[in-house]
Amino acid sequence: MNRLAGLLGLGAGVLMVLGLWTGLINAPPDAVQGEVQRIMYVHVPSILAAYVAFTVVLFASVAFLLRGTRGWDRLAHASAEVGVVFTAITLFTGAIWGKPTWGVWWTWDARLTGTAVLFLVYVGYLMLRSAVDDRERAGRYAAVVGIVGFFNIIFTHMAVKWFRTLHQPSTLQRGTIDAALVFPLYVNLIAFLVLYAYFLVRRVRLAALDEAVEARALEG
């Protein structure tokens, strides 16, 4: 487990540096937006990592409810925490990108609103966990929120999309992006996913140690 974490950490480090280099130095500035567009190389990969993280929460939650093994619960908890961090990064970088291109830090656009709600749902998930003392019960309650919350987010995204949207359509789905800009985006995407995996492994291990310490303390 430690070796895996080490490898992931190393991989994430190397890929992040490579991603920064291609994104900030190697890639040409955007034809319309200029230099500010480079924020995309952080903005897009972090939200995709967050989506992966919350999908992992869903599956780990289902597995925990069905099996009841602590490992699944630790995985769900860890993934939710990392996902919330990546969602926060997306919201912040989005605001920084929005100010020069749209003229405002925030707008009630569909994708912004959807992401903000996503953030709130999983912050609630984490707060619920900390509100329950008993670990077993915290895991079960959180798993229910992790499952219900995931499906709810799909509805939220659909509902807010039916309002007028200002956000540019998804960069990768649109396919209008120049190859010179796609390559750094993919490099950063992989870098963020590896970084997510690294955080996840570390966080799961931390949770396991936490529980071990607690068990030791109870033994006296």
Add this chain to the structure above:
Amino acid sequence: MNFLTLAGHILRKDLRIEARSREGLNTLLFFSVLIVFLFRFALGSSEVQVRQAAPGLLWLAFILTGLWGMARTFQIERDNDCLESLRLVPGDLGGIYLGKVLVGCCLMLATELAILAMFGIFFHLDLWAALGRLVVVLILGTVGFVALGTLFSAITAQLKAREVMLPLLLFPLVIPVLLAASQLTGLALAGEGLSAEPHWLRFLVVFDLVFLVLGYLTFPFVMED
């Protein structure tokens, strides 16, 4: 015990409690009068402004009163030390969930009709023409809200920080209901048929079904001790 039978028992039990104490409905009604008055003062004296905001305000009023109604669903069980007995009920615990959803819908719909009437009187909205459509929207929106609210009520009733945790969990998740239902309410109040925007109608129906099923499936895990 079959889950429908169980749901029926829960519904009968809670309605009997309500009929004898009238605690829930009385508080909900009084609370909603207060909310309507607060809205009036918050919005100033412009009638046009109030009318424009009416659909959203209506649903905000439902959700705010509903929050208390939902918190109460399992608090009465906890206060009377009945959660233990509910856990021991033989058969499918999902039936308890279904029963509680039915109770919640009854109380909520009664309150909502009262709020609607108050909006009509205080804000001079013409409700009669749209009443049929409004009731359809009320039912669809309420089922979605109560489906989520009942599940989270069961979770938070067992917590120390229950007053904070319920809105914290529930509010972000009812945003889709708030959106869809206030859109449809706006249509109905404007005198248009709901089929003018069929996607919102379908949206609410699917939302209700999905979260009723998810609530039914996950509820037994919430009740486990």
